[in-house]
Amino acid sequence: MTGRWIDAGIRFFLYALIFWLPYSSAAVEICVIGAGILWIVKRILLLKSSNRTISGILKIFTPVQNPLNRWIGGFLFIAFLASLGSLDPAESLSNLFTKTFEWFAVYFLVLEVFNQKKHWQIAGTVFLITSAMVLADGLIQSYITQKDFFRGHVIDPGGRVTSSLETANGLGAYLTVLIPVGLAFLSIEWKQRLRNTVFLLFFIITMWVLVLTYSRAAWLGVLIGMAFCL
Template identity: 30%
Template sequence: MVVIREWVNWLTVLSLLVMIFTLPFSKSSVEICFVIALTLWALKRLLFRKPYTYFAPSLKQILSYPNLPIYLFVLANFISIFRSASLALSLKGLFFKLLESVFLYFILAETINDRRKLNAVLVTMALSMLLIGADGIFQYMTTVGDFLRKYPQAGRITASFSSSNGFGGWLIIMLPLLFGIFYAGKNNKPKKAISVILWFLIGVLMICLAGVLITCLVLTRSRGAWAGLAFAVIFLMVVKKNRIFLIIIVLIPLALLIATPFFIHMYLSAGSQDFLFFIKKNLVLIMQNIDIVRTNLWREALLIIRDFPIFGCGLNTYSIVAPHYKSALQEAGIYPHNSYLQMAAETGIVGLSSFILVITSLFKVSITNMRKIKDTFYGYILVGLLTGLFAFLVHSFFDVNFYALQLVNLMWFVMGLIIAVQKIALKDEGA
């Protein structure tokens, strides 16, 4: 039975690996892999648990952080259904969006339970970075679009994502994780000569890959993603006061500075305009764009929150409620370009507060455990994941990442992986 259980575990892991690898370019693959992982996870519980504990977690598990806030978050979303503007849309959002993400979190946290499985996930994510980074550069350098989805760049690269902001959201999770993997490997240098050569070559490849991903981030021209990464650097300074991370803090702006000429080239002919005038002109245009479009959309969301303050207008109903709040002259955007405002509009202050509780609990537990973990491998991976998640959460203030299938699944995948890393590290160290 133990062998069968391990086989089921590895099949679940395999479905998760395919899911995270194909996530940037195949929504159908994400859905199929999730269904397979959920089925195997349920099968494992049916076969290898006592009848009264098939799916019911223990009281200790329910009351633990961040599990309890997650249950409260689901409850808040469920309650919002009873005052929903569309019961059908809310039920669809509950069962096919929210619960999918939450189950993904629990499956990750439970299934990735040793270092071999964790390494498999990290290698798969690194290979995905390599593929999507190459896709983004290919899209920028050619006129045929990216090679995975044939999306044209239209001045801002998207790689296989439908928007440059979506690509930016993916990049700012992956970049800190890549640095975490690099330094985790750096501190685990092998002793055999052949292994050392291979270790060195992989290190060089990862440095080149980091350069590719940073260049892609610049070429997305996603200001929200840039802001997310900038705030993540500050988070890193506060959480991990370490000379190595201070070097990273210097290297990232330096890399962005090196990539700046490519960014400028998209706007300027050589010597055609004064550079300072160019900066001033485009900053004004940026501010005007934010004032005219995004501020109006945020105001619209605030009006919905004013009318539905406690439990919102109903999960997954923003697109049908928002048109009633538009003026004749207002921009015709559907979503508010702010995940938190949309969440508050749909599920009220209760829903938004419960989500913030989920995030703060996750970071509180993770930072506490990070200081207990002595193995630098797990420490660097955990820091990379937390930093990427923090960047993503900041970026979500400027976009609707929580409502994009690929990005919200990536967020909950990373959250589950954060818990899994801690459990593995503390188990290995006997804590």
């Protein structure tokens, strides 16, 4: 029972992370730390109730099995070797553990605690809500106030929209992830015509805000991704 409450707490932090991702890096870090602390607490409780053999301990700390695990392990090993061979190994290793490892840790947390359909539905809903706010912010920044209403970013002289993110390219990268989600919802045969209309409008607005970023890399990424979908 305690483990289920801890998993629920980890999910709460991950939902909050999804919401705050476009707005506050500090809030994102707090969410990652909170989820990590709960993960450690869960492991301590599992250790207390296990037989504490080497195999039992390894099982407790082994990530959830996934086809990507070996590829992730290989990538991290190569990144570790590259950090050792860099001009400043200490700085490179610090960045590796605090930045690269952090997001893989989030990935494995998701695999561990998102084990029901409703968990993914909640995460998707949070993502769509915060994304809708980002899109509205971008349109307001471009056509009304010339600055976003979350962080006060003034639109740059070239007219490139940033919304609540630091740069136009950052917004483009965020929308590059959002667009496949919109396509996925459009591919579902909803019984309600209104819902189809809403998702179609959401997709069109997303594409328009992407155009306003003037991020050629994001445009190219979306085109290549959509080509694979087709």
